[in-house]
Amino acid sequence: MATSSSSVVLDDFPTCENAFAEIERLVLSGVHPDRIRLRHNERALYWVCNNSMLHSDGPDVATVTRRLDAHVALVSLLLERGADPNKAAGRGATPLSTTCRDFIFGPTAQALEKLRLLLAAGANPRLTKDSPICTAIGLREMRGEVFNSAFEQDADSAEMALIFQAVDALLQAGASIEAMDHRQMYTPVLMAAYMGSAPLLRFLAERGANVHVVNPTGSNALMYAAGDVDGLKASRGGFSTTWHRLGDPVAATRLLLEWGLDPAAANERGRTPLTLALNAGNEDVAMALAEALSAQGKLLKADVRRFKGTAFEEQAAALGTTGRTSKPPRKQPKPEGVAQAASWARARQELNHPEAWKRPAWFCEFNKALFEHLASDPHPAIPSQRLYADSTDTMRTLRLSKTKDWISRSGVVTVQPDVLNWNTLRISYSQLDGDDLACREEIVMSMSPEQKPSVGAVADVVGQMSARYFKLPG
Numbered sequence: 001m002a003t004s005s006s007s008v009v010l011d012d013f014p015t016c017e018n019a020f021a022e023i024e025r026l027v028l029s030g031v032h033p034d035r036i037r038l039r040h041n042e043r044a045l046y047w048v049c050n051n052s053m054l055h056s057d058g059p060d061v062a063t064v065t066r067r068l069d070a071h072v073a074l075v076s077l078l079l080e081r082g083a084d085p086n087k088a089a090g091r092g093a094t095p096l097s098t099t100c101r102d103f104i105f106g107p108t109a110q111a112l113e114k115l116r117l118l119l120a121a122g123a124n125p126r127l128t129k130d131s132p133i134c135t136a137i138g139l140r141e142m143r144g145e146v147f148n149s150a151f152e153q154d155a156d157s158a159e160m161a162l163i164f165q166a167v168d169a170l171l172q173a174g175a176s177i178e179a180m181d182h183r184q185m186y187t188p189v190l191m192a193a194y195m196g197s198a199p200l201l202r203f204l205a206e207r208g209a210n211v212h213v214v215n216p217t218g219s220n221a222l223m224y225a226a227g228d229v230d231g232l233k234a235s236r237g238g239f240s241t242t243w244h245r246l247g248d249p250v251a252a253t254r255l256l257l258e259w260g261l262d263p264a265a266a267n268e269r270g271r272t273p274l275t276l277a278l279n280a281g282n283e284d285v286a287m288a289l290a291e292a293l294s295a296q297g298k299l300l301k302a303d304v305r306r307f308k309g310t311a312f313e314e315q316a317a318a319l320g321t322t323g324r325t326s327k328p329p330r331k332q333p334k335p336e337g338v339a340q341a342a343s344w345a346r347a348r349q350e351l352n353h354p355e356a357w358k359r360p361a362w363f364c365e366f367n368k369a370l371f372e373h374l375a376s377d378p379h380p381a382i383p384s385q386r387l388y389a390d391s392t393d394t395m396r397t398l399r400l401s402k403t404k405d406w407i408s409r410s411g412v413v414t415v416q417p418d419v420l421n422w423n424t425l426r427i428s429y430s431q432l433d434g435d436d437l438a439c440r441e442e443i444v445m446s447m448s449p450e451q452k453p454s455v456g457a458v459a460d461v462v463g464q465m466s467a468r469y470f471k472l473p474g
């Protein structure tokens with residue numbers, strides 16, 4: 001254990017029981033909870049609220065139950081002794097946000113009690129990076145990753161009830177039922193549709209959620225129930241972010257149709273719910289949509305032909321179709337460069353956010369200077385109006401790519417420091433190869449607070465890699 005005038009830093013402990021006991025001893029001896037820090041300099045309340053360490057050593061069920069109870073008791077003690085429930089451990093990572101993750105895999109009564117303790121102590125649900133309702137429902141940290149076993153068809157109804165109680169508690173504390181995640185992909189309703197959960201859709205609608213909501217690219221809940229709205233495809237470099245069928249999407253689709261959602265609506269990519277369902281192999285969902293389109297006189301002959309060879313071929317052939325044989329023209333895409341410019345603006349916000357990591361200060365300043373230099377088009381192969389930018393705060397990483405999703409066959413140029421020793425800067429090009437994000441080239445530059453590489457030198461390396469691999473037309 002190390003001490004300073006401002007904080008008490010605890011070393012790792014063999015078990016969480018040892019850590020709990022030491023935190024409790026310090027607090028009862030008069031140390032303010034916010035002065036106690038563990039591991040990566042996390043404040044005690046945030047560390048305790050993260051229940052992942054309860055399972056880290058593979059305990060049996062009885063041990064987990066004891067730990068969950070001790071967990072809640074320690075959270076209660078820390079709050080009673082003045083721990084700030086809104087202190088962030090990183091950008092938007094609060095005790096409340098990490099507690100909401102408890103509801104994704106096997107929600108428990110203890111998780112609900114912990115959530116209520118935090119809210120009663122003044123935890124603000126509008127200070128988290130993502131909507132805490134989205135997190136409790138099943139929003140995970142990878143791009144596009146949504147899952148919650150409580151909304152599977154054979155799930156324990158008691159687990160779903162715990163999540164509903166958690167959402168109600170968050171709503172009563174001021175959380176927005178319409179808030180989107182920070183990537184602008186989901187609201188709770190869109191997540192419920194994605195997971196194919198009619199019970200969750202009904203629950204949200206009863207609490208005033210807008211079931212006709214669309215995301216910024218025009219995708220509605222019917223599209224999320226049908227298939228791969230965001231084009232996550234079959235693999236994302238080995239990450240489990242791929243779209244996959246959950247719950248009962250047919251029941252969710254029929255419910256959304258009852259509520260008046262338009263089965264013929266198209267998003268900015270020209271995709272309709274029927275197109276998405278057929279592309280995803282959700283033929284039963286596609287059949288429900290085809291029936292709705294036929295009833296409205298909007299089913300095309302081309303749509304019916306897509307059922308050929310499926311179990312629904314005869315059923316689809318019997319539906320009435322419109323006289324048109326082709327789909328209407330797609331909406332005009334956004335002007336070239338608009339989406340890219342927006343990605344640079346988001347990356348800049350990440351870098352300059354008041355709660356962004358500021359350690360070590362010398363590298364954070366270097367990182368910002370490098371970003372602004374790259375944004376100024378210093379190299380003909382790095383045109384900010386043609387490339388997408390991405391910034392990851394916790395790893396201090398900058399990425400440039402030709403596509404909005406940098407995990408792709410066209411690849412990504414990455415600038416990433418060694419976040420353990422801060423003595424090297426790695427500039428690399430990687431691309432999707434099967435299920436792996438394979439590194440094709442890497443250049444390592446030495447650095448230190450006294451001898452940082454020049455911003456111009458790093459930009460030149462980035463430009464050379466971009467020219468070699470992106471091959472943007474002039």
